[in-house]
Amino acid sequence: MHEQEHRVRVGYQEDFSPFAALGASGPEGLAVEILFSAFEQLGVKTVWTPLSLEQQIPALLQNSVDVLACLGVTEERKSRLVFGEPIILTGGALFRLIEGPDTDDSIVTPAGGPLVVAARESFPNSSVVAVDGYPEALRLVSQGHADAAALNVHVGHHIAEREFPQEFGHPDSVFKEIFLAPAWPPKHDNDFREALNDVVTVEGFSKFGTQLGTAQGDDKR
Template identity: 30%
Template sequence: MKFTRRNVLGLLAAGAFSLGVAAVCAPKPASAATLDEIKSNGTIKVGMLVDFPPFGLMNTDGKPDGYDADVAKLLAKNLGVKLDLVPVTGPNRIPYLLSGQVDVLVASLGITEERAKRVTFSEPYAGISIAVFGLSDVDMSSAEKLSGHTIGVARASTQDTAITKIAPEGAKIQRFDDDASAVQALLSGQVEAIGASNTVIAQIEKAAGDRFNEKFGLSQQVQGIAVHPGTKDLLASVNSFLDKVKADGELDKIHQKWLNAPLPKFVQDAR
């Protein structure tokens, strides 16, 4: 398969954040729906991104789909209610929750200390890891072994920061404008490895087979389902649901479906 920049951009639709999306003004604050109210209404409104494949996307029928959509479907089924998927953007997803436009967020929201001041997070249901990924027949299994090799990264990205911090003398870091350019450089042989997220890695593996493999991890971030602060019964129900789908393998099936890999251990074991 000949990899052109157009092909790579299509490939990386599954690993790239959509940046520069204008924030949408939220309406006047509204009270948060309780678990009882959601069940009484018979519907749960779930906010999700539709511009962050494979976690959130619009399918060929013009409907929200992806990892987060499948998790939301299971959550609604577990609660015994209908599902109303509400597309949100990165900037407006928390305002949508706080204003009552959605009841919960299953929106690839990384659990951070700053966000936890505004919303209440469930236990993790997904996670993004950053790793060094490169030619299978080249030993780059530790930071020290990067010496003498060329590693590509998206300029000013998380992986750029991580690799710059650990790169030994003799390692060459080649910076590109975006992930698509870095991946194209790897596929064309311009670099021997790249720093990439597990979402990007999964898509490369689908296209390139065992030509490349993961060398070692750099960082991890878990994602949680967000609820409005103070909705303790709803939070408890969401956490109970996540415990169930982790234990019975349903969450792993969703991860295998969309990321072509098992649910990461750091997500499976998180509480």
């Protein structure tokens, strides 16, 4: 790897635990840990920039950051961005109230996330509405305005427990597997991307339910 003359600007989602989040001492989470290790092996210095879900892709395309730490890989996004090797396997699941009906007539999901198309394909008879982020999706279900929220199974669990404790049940399955991977704009440093691909490892989550508690609590940095 050639010497870097500047620090690589890494964007990461600020509220995406257990994978990435802005903690008290800076970036944290499983994806952050994986990439910290990879950057260290490459001798690359970095600057980490916290971003909202909606800010991530615009920040990348507007050259505010050089790479996004972990983004859900979808066909639509692959037409606009260049993804590196996957680093995490996760998935989308429906979150329902423990005391609510077991129906999915109306589903809400974050507008900036990767599950809008997947939810519409998986639940063709449901009304799928894109809303403003994870807390808003869960709030609408909590208040009875929607039957379920289609969310990342790990992140949704974390935010539901934090914002709506003991209201939502644990999803017992996923309707769409999704890989998370670093992402670059169409014009980028190919050598750097290939070097990073060579050192990252795949961290897969194949079980849900009780495994979620372990996943959300691990910050190994």
